[in-house]
Amino acid sequence: MSSLVTKVRLKQIEQLLEKGKRLDERGLRDYREIKIEQGLIERAEGSARCLLGKTEVLTGVKVETGEPFPDTPNEGVLTVNAELVPLASPNFEPGPPDENSIELARVVDRGIRESKAIDSGKLCIEPGKKVFVVFVDVYVLNHDGNLIDCSALASMAALLNTKMPNYEIKEGELKIKQGYVSLPVKSHPITVTIGKINNTLIVDPWLEEEQVMDSRISMALNDEGNICAVQKGGSGYFTPQQILEASKIAQEKAVEIRKKLDW
């Protein structure tokens, strides 16, 4: 990306921000429109597509059986992976996951894991030997900024959509019964990302803003409004006051989104 173009753009964005405006005519604290569609992929146990403005993420969930981790023998396993597929942006290249996709996957993972969104105790088949493994695969289809929030929403929606085979455990043996059951979901974390451009905090930065912003902070909030994961990113900094302000904004926004989605 040309740094000259970025600098011109930065000037424009800064001037608008001084007047409390943004390039795409949103308010500083407004999200783009959120659209969620569930169950598009029949082969997957659960799936959902989230549109955040033009940013588009598809998450597929596969449920398989496997071994638990030795330190949590009675709990199912959650793995989150993210793919920045090359069709989503001219800056994405094929190949093994880079630091951006690994960070994205780990931030989404932390939101789901730390809020205890999945009741992993109910995914145990035989303690220490056999549990359900939930694979959450985040597929970024179009990159127009704020992949973190969009991926977190898509992943949570996909988990809510996940049906696994109805099973019964008889003497440690897994017996598949007729029909399906929903994945046991206990909490609905919502991740809110706030960008900082020249000491102004903006909610849900889109691509043009992302390219010029100093830094961002993402906060995952659980149903009770407690903070369950935080990640600062970007090569700038936040003052302690800005962190507090961001946490208040994040909470307000999470409540708003939660209401809208009825989670």
Next chain:
Amino acid sequence: MNEKPEKLIDKKGIRSDGREADELRPIKLQVGVLSNADGSAYIEHGKNKILAAAFGPREMHPKHLAMPDRMVLRCRYHMAPFSVQERKSPAPSRREVELSKVIKEALEPALFLELYPRTGVDVFVEVLQADGGTRCASITAASLAIADSGVPMRDLVVGCAAGKVDDTVVLDLYDVEDKLGAADVPVAYMPNLNAITLLQMDGILATEEFEKAVNMAMDGCKKIYEMQKEALKTKYMVVKEAGEE
């Protein structure tokens, strides 16, 4: 291995390793420990033992990664296979890739990147022994290594974590508290500029607890900051004395 203590904090408010809630582990800092690096530092933070080295500003390799208007900072956080209880594969894990990124982003605000266009600075962090809070100790050591290399900086960056253990907000979690505690909040901070350059969190915290943890971590950072400055001075004091004779 470490036996799991029943309670991590006793009735008197003493933690399982004998510390008070707001007490740091013992810290030892040393600057200029490697002769081939442009700058280097070694930190012992509790049982954490970490080496950091800085190289540059130097020509970027591969060349296409160089930026026409600024310097590029690259960072690699790596754990030695013997640094943890179960041998860790020496190949970089996803955790190490993420930490390398957040450590880089924690250090960048301290540098005048635009002063050295087309060049790169590489920071290598090797965790020789880990005991919880390695990313914070790595940042403390890495910023000392950069300072030692002579690259101008806005401020030193200090890392320190706080968290929640059994319902109490405590400073500087060690391995056992990190694994069994309720939440961990690593912070990197530039005390002179009052700027937070790294902030992460996992676990569950109410807003007030989160605020308290961040403040406690910043206070911890300020204490370590004094030790950092002392460590830098110590190196140059020794050089001066040698020159005087």
